[in-house]
Amino acid sequence: MKNSNGKFFVKFRGTRGSFPTPSKSQLEYGGNTACVEVNVNNNLIILDAGTGIIGLGEDLVIDHIASATTSFDRTPINATLLLSHIHQDHIQGFPFFKPAHLTSTNLQVFGYSDFDEGLDEILSDLLFSKSFPLDLGDIAANLNITNISGNDEIIILSPDNKQPIIKTVTCKDDFIPQGEEVIISCYKSYAHPQNGVMSYKIAYKDKSVVYATDREGYIGGDKKLARFARNCNLLIHDAQYTEEDYSSTMAPKQGFGHSTFDMALDIQNQSHAKQLAFFHLEPSYSDEKISAIETEYKNKEPNCFVAKEGLEIEII
């Protein structure tokens, strides 16, 4: 694990939406599906488990092995995995995340379930049992899967507690990280079919990062999201379609649950987010096309960019 004592940085591990795209013309922005690594004050937080989590797992295991010569002395991998929802492009990398197969790893998974089953049963059905050689219960790591309901819960990571603490709060706006705490707040929305999506805000000291993938914008912008992301340092927002593709008469994308670049920019403007990362890239878009879009949007707003696999952003 990286030493991030007093630091806060983000690395994009997978930025593609819907399905992986390993074609030569898409490798610059990357072909892996959604995964963002956040290292903050010695906490590793992973946003979604698309195929991008596989490379992250490889790197974590290399560092783990290098930490000592015997397995007993090695620094364990501790991670908090936040799932936005359970569509395949946000979970499909999880069975191949190598640290999950080490007994020394501690993995805390948070997400929500609007179904009759809990999140653990859903992940077991979708990723293990019939579709993988192991059952979820066979995972070697110390794995805790917790359902969160959304808007009135926060997760606190504190150096004083080994495990994350979930608290129910009446007003998240009043909840500011104290000292060395990292606070994760959640915003549940139905802006994504069929069962909605969770956005997350990770806050440390007076800095914050908001992850708002897989959500379709509203006319006039999602005011609740703009409030949730207010003054954040980095807003990672769904931007799957150009305006032209979104409203094309031949194959309109309205109602698919994804935003346009303009919708993402609108939330940046309304929230006063200091930087905007366009995320969840349309799988049919080539590097050439995305690069041209990025240039166009940077001319409108210098503090925006397209999330690229491998790109690191320093918050503190």
Ligand SMILES: [Zn+2]
């Ligand atoms: Zn997605």
Ligand SMILES: [Zn+2]
């Ligand atoms: Zn989705």
